[in-house]
Amino acid sequence: MKDFTLENNLEGTHKFICKECSRETSHKIISSYCEHGHEDHGYGNTIAWMVKNQIIQCLGCEDVSFRISSTCSEDDDYDENGEHYYNETIKYYPSRFEGLKAINIYLLPDEVQSIYQETILAIENEQNILAGIGIRALIETICKDQKAEGKDLNQQINSLHEKSIVTKEGVDILHKLRVLGNKAAHEVQAHNKEQLSLAIQIIEHMLDGTYIIPHKVSRVLK
Template sequence: MSDVTKEFELQTDKLLAHNYPCRKCGLETKHQTVSRYTERGAQYYGGHHIDWAESNEIIQCLGCEEVSFRKCSTNSESLDYNYKTGQPYYVETVAFYPGRALGSKVIDHWLLPWSIGEVYKEARTAIENELFIIGGIAIRSLLESICSDVEAKGRNLAKKIDDLHARSLVTKEGVETLHKIRLLGNLSAHAAKRHTKDQLMLALEVVEHILIGTYIIPARAKDTFKGLDEVKKLLAPDDQ
């Protein structure tokens, strides 16, 4: 039977700032480590032992001030070498909570119809947390939800996407991209195909453009220019 030893350390003082991806900013920014709770352990068996360390950190972006969580793990079995310096180092396994994706910001989903907003949030959360099969299925569901909401015509999703172009909701080039997204979703749903994070984020970005143009900008315009309709009624026809 192996023996296991553990020790724990809490740090809150003299912690340095580091560059980490920020979910809210959509890019890598400097983060202050607010606190760090580290577990260090070793397991002994048969004259051998394995060492590990796991740091759990509360971090805060020094730009937008968003607070999040970072976990960093290493172990003695994941040893690699830097061939430039010739020095060994432990390979780090890092995870952020909530998940995040560089180069992409969350759109104003509260301006979307409720059901579409819920599917959008789940699709994005799946991709950010690297649940790539679920993310592919969710993006296809999001596309279907949009088609249903705008009452696109067709007996299947392919025909409904073509109808979006016929109604000038998307360009010809946009339709071609949407068909690729449809196929991507089909592979995830029917063949358990795991797409890359870059593929899924690009697919989501394309759908986000539809959401912004169809729902978010009209909602903002209605609120921003709400007084102009009353002014228009007071103007003479030649002044409108």
Template structure:
């Protein structure tokens, strides 16, 4: 911080900001709990950064946001009167990092086996920090780890996924979808092919549903209903 820089504290407290929530799916209104605004310049370029602590008005989760701009980063556009106008570009950063439309398994991921949770966390982090090649490789690694945990037979992932169908762990329809996800992972691993955020978000959503069916829902059912005794079907 130089002598020309300026710090302003809590000028935006209680103001609402619409951002992607780390827990809710989609953009939600967040209240600004505290903020610190830094601004300055050197005679050639002016800059401005606002650091905010936010709370989602829905789920009440806390997160961090920064919004920065400078006088050298702008776009031109012509208004309705033919005048040349400048619009300064704003760079937004969110922590924890997140991607619009994807919320992940949240705390339910602790119901996964340790090895699976570790690769799941790494892949989720790659997705939300815009690392498409690593995300694609991670999606394939999740499938491989699941197959290993369930002792799937077969010399490659294709055969192992099909073997999970014969074991009753997957339905044929689910296996068909996973084969598409497997192909996505192959392209990332062998051809270093980056996929779009929409493709990767959907792939991770498919993986989330798979892990819920295979691990999370059975674990929750066992915990919540373990004391219930089965009853005979009533006679007609």
């Protein structure tokens, strides 16, 4: 059995992740199309479910996007106070990942820009193995663009320090990211959300210092 409910311009504000702001911001729900129902599996076993299809708008940047919230009576739990609740599965369209820095990708070289965008898409869509491989490919592409010397990525990363492109501490971090990418590529190991978030933040900092800030300096401080 299935029922439908349509609500427009719901009152109040809600904290959702905004793709443009790259963080959790206040949103309003413009429209919510709710599907809910239950299925009888016999022997008194009834499963209830609910799916809310929502058009949402950020109250900061005013970006409009789509959010799906779904719950099922089979997926329940208790909080630390013993209160019963149903776990909520959330999906956003376009997909998004909290904490990503909004860098100007158009100031990046074409190959670096392409790999960066694909890696971000993999992270946002929780394709964690592909994201790990993308992290390594991004470092390789930066090394290639900066004409880093060496027969392998290990030596090329060290070359970035010799060229004064990254600090000694930066080299140590890049080697850790190289190992992360190797495990994804060769051991098919999926890294968790926290690891990938930190990895891409580190690379974004490198992109900022290597490409974006020098471009701004050449334009502003002629």
